[in-house]
Amino acid sequence: MFEKIMYRENIQFILSHFKGQEFLFPRSIMTSKANGQVFVNSEAQITKVYEEANFIDCRINGYPFHQEGDSRKLYPSFIFIDLDISLCSTCKYPIRKLDYILKQTLNKITEVIKGHPTVLWTGGGYHIYQPIKIVTKDEEKHSLEAFKEFDEFVPIIRNDLCTEFIRFAAKYFTNGKGDPKHNPSIYSCLIRIPQTINSKNNEVVKIIQRWNGIEADAHSLLLPFIDHLIQLKIETEELRKREDTTTVVKDNKIIKWIEKLLETPISDHRYYCLWHILIPYLKNIKELGQNEIIFILTEWLDKCNKMNKVKWNYKQRIREQLRYDKGYPPISLDNLKKENSHLYQILQDW
Structure with a gap:
């Protein structure tokens, strides 16, 4: 009983950090047993899911659930x-x-x-x-x-x-x-x-x-x-002016290092690769359809999963990222080196 009270108090303590937000629920949580993010609508639901996981790897999103087109706009909180x-x-x-x-x-x-x-x-x-x-x-x-x-x-x-x-x-x-x-x-x-x-x-x-x-x-x-945004804009404009920055073979719409990534499973940075590299590449450079993209990325993540378990529902995550993609090209190797040097080094070691 004491442990349950302690856990409940700590859940309430974390929830108190969100009291200034426009709305508290729905909100996503994760545990060691959850297959990806689970959406909840009350403190009681949070406690129940955490208890089922024996309070292992219990996490909660600092922002409530929000989807594009939602009339309730999220602000930095x-x-x-x-x-x-x-x-x-x-x-x-x-x-x-x-x-x-x-x-x-x-x-x-x-x-x-x-x-x-x-x-x-x-x-x-x-x-x-x-x-x-x-x-x-x-x-x-x-x-x-x-x-x-x-x-x-x-x-x-x-x-x-x-x-x-x-x-x-x-x-x-x-x-x-x-x-x-x-x-x-x-x-x-x-x-x-x-x-x-x-x-x-x-x-x-x-x-x-x-x-x-x-x-x-x-x-x-x-x-x-x-x-920061001005500097980002300058870098973006410079990147667009430079020829063949990402080694794109324009006629075939191929970026060689990304093709290599798709052939090679990795044990870390899988979500980062989806968001910044693979989905922008397959959708905006190769112009593939949604079903084909889901098939290719699911096959790649299946291989990655054998190296180190992917703890989120990747078919669901792929669909979400496709929905939020804004049509930009994948990150260049130059920018990858600055933003995620660890992943950059992994790619360089191949």
């Missing part, structure tokens, strides 16, 4: 920063180095937005959870799409503005020292529940610092975010 111990693996004292990065990150959050976030020890590093708000002069919360200043950048980003913002914020506060493999979106901002088990290292997730209950005003991040 939650920042998730992941500091992984593997980032310090080459250091003589990795945990000391990680603690230093954590301290610098928390100091910057306090200095820039006067935040006091929740900090969890997950067994493999630190998670930082900071609820935020961005309000206009009328004290209303709006989606970033409502700000005219962002209109010119919408066509050049691969995601929605909210996703782009929370990814930017994580890199901004860590000075780029966060986990490069961690790229949350409004669809996959999955955070852990304190006192549950992280199966990667069989450790209990522990609270190091509790959120002070105040949504930090992140309005001061808008100018640095615009600078």
